[in-house]
Amino acid sequence: MENQLKLPQIPYGENINKKMTLHLFLQILGKVRLKMTPRKNHWWYITEYIGTSGFTTGEIPYNSGADQFKININVLTHQLEINTSQGEYERFPLNERLTVADFYRTLMEILQELKISVSIVDVPYDLGIDKPFGEITDYHHYDKNYVTDLWRALLWINNIFKEFSGRFYGKTCPVQLYWHSMDLVITRFSGNEAPPMPAEARLSDKDAYSHECISFGFWPGDENVPEPAFYSYTYPSPEGLNKEAIKPASAEWADSNGSPMALLKYNDLLLSDNPRQDLLDFLESTYQAGAKKANWDIEKFRVPDLDEI
Numbered sequence: 001m002e003n004q005l006k007l008p009q010i011p012y013g014e015n016i017n018k019k020m021t022l023h024l025f026l027q028i029l030g031k032v033r034l035k036m037t038p039r040k041n042h043w044w045y046i047t048e049y050i051g052t053s054g055f056t057t058g059e060i061p062y063n064s065g066a067d068q069f070k071i072n073i074n075v076l077t078h079q080l081e082i083n084t085s086q087g088e089y090e091r092f093p094l095n096e097r098l099t100v101a102d103f104y105r106t107l108m109e110i111l112q113e114l115k116i117s118v119s120i121v122d123v124p125y126d127l128g129i130d131k132p133f134g135e136i137t138d139y140h141h142y143d144k145n146y147v148t149d150l151w152r153a154l155l156w157i158n159n160i161f162k163e164f165s166g167r168f169y170g171k172t173c174p175v176q177l178y179w180h181s182m183d184l185v186i187t188r189f190s191g192n193e194a195p196p197m198p199a200e201a202r203l204s205d206k207d208a209y210s211h212e213c214i215s216f217g218f219w220p221g222d223e224n225v226p227e228p229a230f231y232s233y234t235y236p237s238p239e240g241l242n243k244e245a246i247k248p249a250s251a252e253w254a255d256s257n258g259s260p261m262a263l264l265k266y267n268d269l270l271l272s273d274n275p276r277q278d279l280l281d282f283l284e285s286t287y288q289a290g291a292k293k294a295n296w297d298i299e300k301f302r303v304p305d306l307d308e309i
Contacts, residue, residue: 007156007270008149010228012221017141019220022073022150023182024100024124025080025142026055028107028133029071030179031120033057042187042208047176050158050184053077054151055177062116069116071107075151078144080107088114096143100136125180150220153228153266154184157218160276161186164216164283170301180204183219188287190296194236209235214290216283218266228266230282233259234290244289247281248272262286 012019026048034046037060049056054075059068069084079091080103090110094103104122111118122132129136154177161175164186171189178185190212197206216232219225233256234241242253242260250268253260264282269275291298 005156005275007266007275008152009270010146010150010153010220010266012227015143015146017139018143018146019150019182020127021100021139021141021143022147023127023179024129024133024136024139025073025094025103026177026179026182027124027127028100028104028120029055029057029073031122031125032071032107032111032118033060035118035120036060036062042173042210043178043204044173044176046179047174048179049174049176050151050154069114073147075148078142078147082107082110082114084114084116090114094142094147096141098142099138099140101134102140104133104136154218157184157230157279160279161216161283164280167284167303168287168301169303181219181222183217185215185217187213187215188301189213190291190294212236212294212296214287214294216286225263230264230266230279232262232283232286232290234294236294238290238293238295241289241293244293245285246289247285248278250278251282251285262289 030046030048033048037045039045049058051072053072055073057071059070061068067085069082072081072083073094074081078094080094081089081091083089090113092106092110122134123130124133158175161184165172165175168188171191173185173187175184175186177183192212194209194212197209212235214232214234216230218228218230220228237259246253246262248264248268251262251264254263255261262282264279269278272278288298
């Protein structure tokens with residue numbers, strides 16, 4: 001029965017330092033992936049993933065493409081793990097005494113020992129922290145219970161996002177974790193180019209939003225939305241989008257830098273008799289709202305039954 005599902009509570013306010021510590025760890029791993037992975041459109045090559053044991057970079061090429069390695073934050077054993085296609089396996093424990101500086105230095109030392117040469121821009125991205133990773137000692141709040149609960153929630157969300165992804169017959173990104181903002185995302189594309197961004201726009205935004213899209217995501221809270229929540233937005237944002245009805249009843253439209261963004265609070269799902277259906281309803285209704293107002297060819301993107309192919 002769906003109502004037997006027990007989603008973990010992952011409050012933001014009391015876990016700010018715990019979340020930031022994990023976020024900084026993920027940024028370090030993400031920057032390694034960014035530096036060493038061949039480019040793919042919309043920054044899809046820099047992202048991380050939710051896996052069966054925790055958070056993972058996925059496979060990263062090295063040694064002129066002859067080998068691969070991947071880095072995992074293993075939530076089941078609370079270790080940082082590095083595996084290579086040469087059969088090498090290194091690890092170190094994650095705990096509340098480990099500073100971000102210790103994490104960074106230890107990881108880089110291991111990569112060097114494995115003859116994986118990488119140099120990253122070693123400062124946090126868009127987090128308001130000016131220190132390089134190797135000097136961040138004030139965040140040392142890796143909390144096993146919080147990280148486990150967050151991962152369990154993300155694992156469930158990851159699987160629902162994948163189910164939703166399969167209901168669209170157009171270009172769709174993988175379900176992926178963007179480490180700059182620490183949100184789990186699935187994005188659909190119409191295939192049409194978006195209007196050019198202003199010259200002063202960030203390069204990351206220009207590549208991410210080169211084409212029309214409707215994006216759906218989840219983040220565990222930040223200063224702007226200080227609680228875990230799901231979101232959806234359409235880019236470019238069509239006129240009247242926030243007048244469209246969305247589901248479930250607890251979902252609402254909010255303003256995000258002058259454009260409408262649909263929000264569904266994670267805590268509302270904790271009260272639901274059927275959180276899976278409520279989340280799927282949110283995703284589908286916000287897609288229909290965006291696709292309708294942006295004049296997408298909804299029928300073209302309908303997934304045909306196998307007997308229709």
